[in-house]
Amino acid sequence: MLHSPIIFRFYGRPFVVLDTETTGFRSDDEVVQVSVVSHSGDVWLNTYVRPTKQMDAKAAEVNGISEDVLRCAPVFSEVFPEIRKAVEGRVVVAYNASFDSRMLQQTCTRYNLPVIKSEWACAMLAFCEASGNSKWAKLSEACETAGIEVVNAHDALGDVNMTLGLIHAMGAASSNAYIQSSVAEQEISREIISRRPEETPEVRFRDPFQSSRFGVISDSYRR
Numbered sequence: 001m002l003h004s005p006i007i008f009r010f011y012g013r014p015f016v017v018l019d020t021e022t023t024g025f026r027s028d029d030e031v032v033q034v035s036v037v038s039h040s041g042d043v044w045l046n047t048y049v050r051p052t053k054q055m056d057a058k059a060a061e062v063n064g065i066s067e068d069v070l071r072c073a074p075v076f077s078e079v080f081p082e083i084r085k086a087v088e089g090r091v092v093v094a095y096n097a098s099f100d101s102r103m104l105q106q107t108c109t110r111y112n113l114p115v116i117k118s119e120w121a122c123a124m125l126a127f128c129e130a131s132g133n134s135k136w137a138k139l140s141e142a143c144e145t146a147g148i149e150v151v152n153a154h155d156a157l158g159d160v161n162m163t164l165g166l167i168h169a170m171g172a173a174s175s176n177a178y179i180q181s182s183v184a185e186q187e188i189s190r191e192i193i194s195r196r197p198e199e200t201p202e203v204r205f206r207d208p209f210q211s212s213r214f215g216v217i218s219d220s221y222r223r
Contacts, residue, residue, distance in 0.1 A: 014039060015093050016093070017092075017093050017123075018035070023055040029053075032051050034104075050076075076110075088117060094123065127170065139153065148162060
């Protein structure tokens with residue numbers, strides 16, 4: 001069961017899921033694809049972005065985005081208003097949120113655009129907690145563990161859809177765990193309440209005003 005207390009930080013609240021594909025992984029790299037879906041799965045944004053620098057060969061091998069596709073795409077400053085509309089002031093969940101938030105921020109800076117203010121949450125950290133895995137797991141591995149079909153991996157839209165499925169799987173498991181825990185606590189409470197007085201251990205409380213290791217406390221402190 002993929003139960004994760006981290007999931008309750010955002011699950012049950014309106015949130016969006018975001019994923020980016022980038023020219024690379026360094027501090028001077030930028031976004032080349034961004035996708036955003038709502039918590040109910042509606043696609044709010046999915047677009048390629050024409051970068052100002054050439055894509056790193058390793059990044060291109062991972063995401064499969066060609067130069068021909070990017071050549072016809074809008075530049076980031078043209079896409080920025082739509083990104084801002086989709087995520088500003090919202091809870092934004094991403095698989096490896098530290099990476100996506102950094103890439104989005106440094107691309108904004110590259111184009112002299114304001115940083116978009118959002119509350120970020122990480123689905124990867126939630127999965128690691130739920131699975132008991134201390135190592136960062138790939139999104140495809142997490143989905144396979146949760147029984148979610150891996151479709152269009154390393155495409156931003158494919159990744160947000162898989163991330164959303166993983167979030168809902170963890171949310172359902174965590175909600176069930178919470179309900180089971182609550183039921184168990186209620187049963188214990190009912191058992192204690194139903195005990196006869198002679199079955200309930202007597203608990204004695206010491207009056208703190210009678211004495212202390214510092215001596216008798218003055219009556220003036222009782223007021």
